[in-house]
Amino acid sequence: MANLVILVANFSSLFFGFVLKLPQIYALYKKKDVAGMSFASTFLELFSYSIVMCYNIFNEFPIKNFAEYPVLVVQDMILIAMMLHYSKKFGITFFAFLGAYNAIVYAIAGGLMPKFVVTFLMACCTPLTALSKGAQLRAMWSTRQAQSISVLTWGIATYSCVCRLVTTVATTTDVPLITNFVVALFLNFAITVSAIYLQRQEKSKVS
Template sequence: MGSGELLPLLVEVANWSTILACLVLKVPQGVAVIAAKSARGISLESLVLELSGFIVCLRYMSYYNNPLPSYVEYPIIIVQDVILLLFVLYYNGKMKDALYYTVIFVVGWYMLALQQWIINLAMNLSTVASALSKYAQLQYLWWTKDSGQVSALTWSLAVYTCLTRIFTTIMTSNDVTVLVRFIVMSVLNVWVLATILHYRKIVKKTD
């Protein structure tokens, strides 16, 4: 098999493996929260910022008619993030805030596509927002020194999907804005994962 045939195959494998990973991306986290009946260790601010970033990315990709396989995981992750957000709000006793977040996200979805400069600016800002979401989770872990119900498997899958998206972006649209986003997210996801494993190791030693 020549390189001309191998590269499209690798892109296809990367696309489908990313989609499959995203189908269960937040499941381990949701299961951990339900089993413990607690959202301990999960930063609400991080989750909201992450969800905002995914919504902007989905709107951006669809606005510019990017290949569907390169972003089809976004609606899948968004649904899972919304469900996880509801769990976190419930266990934190803040379910009344659900309506507030719903209004913000719905209005934001429609406003993003009003002008091209808005969607472009939002996409650049979404990278910052997503980076801040990872930092918020890191800060929460540093503050509590306890990974609580934070799922290492969920963050491991997040690392994998970002790495595969770096590859597929280079091989398809080569969109610099999208590429920078995935590179930044990959680094921060690895950092969060390492921090989770670090505090989990400390807790095991203490036990």
């Protein structure tokens, strides 16, 4: 039974990880408005996903435990480019950032950095995750706008955290990873509930 639960959790994480940001990308494309969305949140989330990905690769953990993270990184990059485009800030700076980002990821995942540095970065991942989710919550509540926020994306993110908690506890019992998933779980849920509430408020005002 335990093996079946782990198998389902792994499959769910991989499947939903591959499509996690697609509803948000579509919602942004449809609205063409970044109101209620946070640049800081998306950038911090990108860094957090990247650290988890590199940490797993560095430690040679089973690829099934983190296979969705490279896809999530690409999806966040697309989302950032779209946000910059719709806010008329897209330019050469984005490509410079992309080049620097790739160099750093290669250095970490390729084993060019000492283990203690990689472990420290993973320890920083939980505060980064908290700051990322907190920035998104603040952006929504300060503007009281959430029409560009995809409830489906954040709901899937909440469920994925539950699945990753199961698989991580079952296969590695890695404390930094488990802590990161617990924090992300609660904050993803808070964003989901907040988005639903604010969207309903906006609809009631229109009607």
